Amino acid sequence: MDKLNAMRAFNAVVLEGSFTKAAGRLDMSPQLISKYIGQLEESLKVRLLNRTTRRVHLTEAGQAYFERCQQIVQDIDDMENDLSNLQTQVSGTLRVSAPMSFGIHHLSEPIARFQDQYPEMKVELLLTDRKVDLLDEGIDVALRIGHLKSSTLVAKKIVPIRLVLCASHAYWRRHGEPQDLTDLSKLNYLRFTYSDLRTLLLDWSSSMSSQDFNSDFSSNNGDVIVNLAIQGRGYAIQPTFLTGAAIEANELQVLEKFAIESLGLYALYSHREFLASKVRHFIDFLSDYYGDTPYWDRYCNSQRK
Template identity: 35%
Template sequence: MDRLTSMAVFVKTADSGSFAAAALAFGISSQMAGKHVSMLEERVGARLLNRTTRRQSLTEIGRIFYERCKALLADAQAAESVAQELSAAPRGRLRITAPVTFGACCLAPMIARYLQAHPEVRVELTLADRFIDLIDEAYEAAIRLGALSDSTLIARPLMPYRLVACASPAYLAERGEPLTPQALTAHECLAFVFTSMPAATEWRFTDDAQREHVVPVSGRFEANDVKALLAAALNGAGIILAPEVAVRDELAAGRLVRLLNGYEAPPRPMHLVFPASRVTPKLRAFIDQVVAEFGPAGT
């Protein structure tokens, strides 16, 4: 006999008070219901039910066993439900949040491919450079830049978020090309301003020997949007320290020139995070595609 079935018959017998009622619920005979309970009693070595001609009642050991069986059967049902859900086709609304620049330049095109592959899903993407609490604000996943704080979220590492210094050919023709980070002090540096803090007054670089260079920078233009800074740089307003994903097309086309060969701005770690409590088919498919397209090299 299957032990889980026997436990289910035992619980139903205890709840209904008779083998007949349990037998009716499971489509078996009263004698078979009794055999299921007898098998359990034989396994545990104790009587679980007090039997009378009219009603079955739990013994002291039976009450303890009954509670454990109910919990075990509930866990088994939950496991089956999760397995069925995970094997189902992705569907429904998926709420995602990401930093503005990465979300617009990289994640949105990926989501278009994701939607094409999963026609029953619709995605709501919120782009924000502020911290968004997934639980409090009811999001299912987030792309996060920088070091992660301790939390109950699952984190999947993605490729590092790299910054590059670049400027337009017109600016460099007028002001000259800086060859070292220290030379930036004599240039117009376009500053990114976060909503919650002032613009950075220092840019950091490491050289090929992993020595750090911290350079004070200044300029006459700052903005809280990379696209605005990029437009200014393309029009010769100064040097931009921008996410590589935002300027790669301009660099490839020659509209911007990459500067400071031999120096690199420290990359920021990037992760996909999501609650550990429940991963639906739509979220699982999204996680798999994000990791496949933006995961670190070798994954």
């Protein structure tokens, strides 16, 4: 027996006063309504309704059952409506994970604008360069930079992330601009801990290894690496969302001759089906905010004119 539908049928019969009207209210046949009532009475081992040719009347047991049954059905309807609103309304708390440097430089303004547009939204932002477990840590959406490997998570690309090889003008003048990988290997590489030259340089030679490159500094933070590059300590391979301002201010010079594969900023979430409205709207908002060519890459267009 479908207990919930049987309870709905019973409520409708009591409120409408007849099986026929209850059937019309619930868009069921009178026969199905009668079947549900019979199943309820059989299950409860009591008579709930006294039936006449014109009207139905509640028994004492039926009256007691109706009072509780009506509240239960109403509570269930309210719960389903609340859950449905979570899927259709942009409200509640959104927990977002993002890389440290990207979040510091490029998430404050879009999050502020997102909350201006959706004032019922609360945002909790976790900045970390480790890969969080969305389910274990209760994260709604994780922003990650790189090439995504196969995963049980659903991913949507938000914006391309361009990498450049750059150093200060003083560094290039002092050491000369490298013409090939052999020249480059003799200079000082400010190494980002989480990346490997072999995965960055497209013209990498199979005869070379990471150990062939000089490096007296490494860090797991791109901001520190960019600042050291500005101070002339060596060259860096960093994303334009960190180097763009320094390049535009003529503090760093890019060497375009070295081909570097672009990465991507991806939004990861757990399920494609029944995606919460707050997650879908946040991802779409970020995509529109950054656009196909993000604002930190505009210096490239001006340089090439």
